Amino acid sequence: MKSNISSLVSGRKWILVAAGLPILVAAWWAFRPEKLWINQKVSEPAPFASSTDPQPLYTGRLEGRAHQTSGRATIYKTPDGKQSLRLTDFSTSNGPDVHVVLARSDDANLTQEIVKGQFDSVELGSLKGNQGDQNYDLPASVDLQEYNAAVIYCERFHAVFGVARLEQF
Amino acid sequence: MMVRNVKTLLALAALAFTFGASAYAQDGMKHEDKAKTLETGTFHGKVHSTSGRATIYQEADGKLVLRLTNFKTSNGPDVHVILVAAKDADDNANFLSSSTERVELGSLKGNEGDQNYEIPSNTDLSKFKTVSIYCERFNANFGAAPLEKF
Numbered sequence: 084m085k086s087n088i089s090s091l092v093s094g095r096k097w098i099l100v101a102a103g104l105p106i107l108v109a110a111w112w113a114f115r116p117e118k119l120w121i122n123q124k125v126s127e128p129a130p131f132a133s134s135t136d137p138q139p140l141y142t143g144r145l146e147g148r149a150h151q152t153s154g155r156a157t158i159y160k161t162p163d164g165k166q167s168l169r170l171t172d173f174s175t176s177n178g179p180d181v182h183v184v185l186a187r188s189d190d191a192n193l194t195q196e197i198v199k200g201q202f203d204s205v206e207l208g209s210l211k212g213n214q215g216d217q218n219y220d221l222p223a224s225v226d227l228q229e230y231n232a233a234v235i236y237c238e239r240f241h242a243v244f245g246v247a248r249l250e251q252f
Numbered sequence: 253m254m255v256r257n258v259k260t261l262l263a264l265a266a267l268a269f270t271f272g273a274s275a276y277a278q279d280g281m282k283h284e285d286k287a288k289t290l291e292t293g294t295f296h297g298k299v300h301s302t303s304g305r306a307t308i309y310q311e312a313d314g315k316l317v318l319r320l321t322n323f324k325t326s327n328g329p330d331v332h333v334i335l336v337a338a339k340d341a342d343d344n345a346n347f348l349s350s351s352t353e354r355v356e357l358g359s360l361k362g363n364e365g366d367q368n369y370e371i372p373s374n375t376d377l378s379k380f381k382t383v384s385i386y387c388e389r390f391n392a393n394f395g396a397a398p399l400e401k402f
Contacts, residue, residue, distance in 0.1 A: 115327075115328065115329040118327035118329065124362050127361075155400075212276050217279045251305070252292070
């Protein structure tokens with residue numbers, strides 16, 4: 084019994100323990116491996132949140148296709164549930180019979196300049212101006228998970244002027 | 253002779269109008285200006301699966317605030333929110349070794365959820381274009397959000 088304890092206490096084992104412990108602590112401090120399983124969730128309100136203002140739901144930058152098009156497309160929702168698309172910093176080329184539509188961002192037509200065949204879209208109205216900030220009302224029934232791209236579309240020539248992929252704000 | 257000149261002029265004017273004119277729309281936004289949204293962008297970062305949106309607001313008194321929404325990253329030691337003077341940043345980018353200029357916004361409050369960070373008032377946002385979730389201990393970029401004008 085006595086010899087067991089003395090053999091434990093004496094010798095190199097203690098040196099190993101004495102040296103190993105700080106290394107273990109240092110490794111823990113550096114890597115904090117428990118954080119792999121522990122989430123720290125916060126939920127701060129916007130410092131200026133106002134329930135009466137329209138809230139942005141989705142937004143995206145416009146990319147030019149058939150014509151140079153730039154700016155931002157954002158979908159807002161008012162407290163009473165009305166949704167609208169707003170274009171800002173917007174610029175495209177002027178043209179005949181140009182419309183603002185919503186389409187599916189994975190629609191192959193949107194990668195091309197000219198739409199061939201079926202084009203699944205939701206009409207929002209004629210383009211009010213080829214430059215400047217402008218709002219378009221959305222039909223109440225439109226599913227924005229499905230129609231998640233804003234498109235500047237020339238009906239006469241089936242030309243896609245520009246596309247904005249809308250992502251959650 | 254005069255009449256024909258006038259007609260030609262009118263025709264030319266009509267042509268010029270059709271091709272040259274640009275229609276300018278200016279719809280307003282119905283809200284009292286409490287805070288202006290200046291810039292926004294989404295996070296990318298595969299190594300530490302970082303996602304969500306970063307938006308910079310300017311409050312009515314001029315204060316700049318960075319807000320993270322739908323935010324998620326991996327938890328880690330000594331993680332900070334910084335702005336870097338770059339257009340974008342790669343996963344695990346080391347801003348110390350690349351001596352990229354940065355602005356410290358504070359320790360990451362949580363690895364999930366909506367959170368706000370104050371931006372020093374003298375920060376030049378035209379220069380610091382990217383938000384980075386940065387692990388100071390290992391000098392590694394967890395995720396970056398390149399900002400674009402809202």
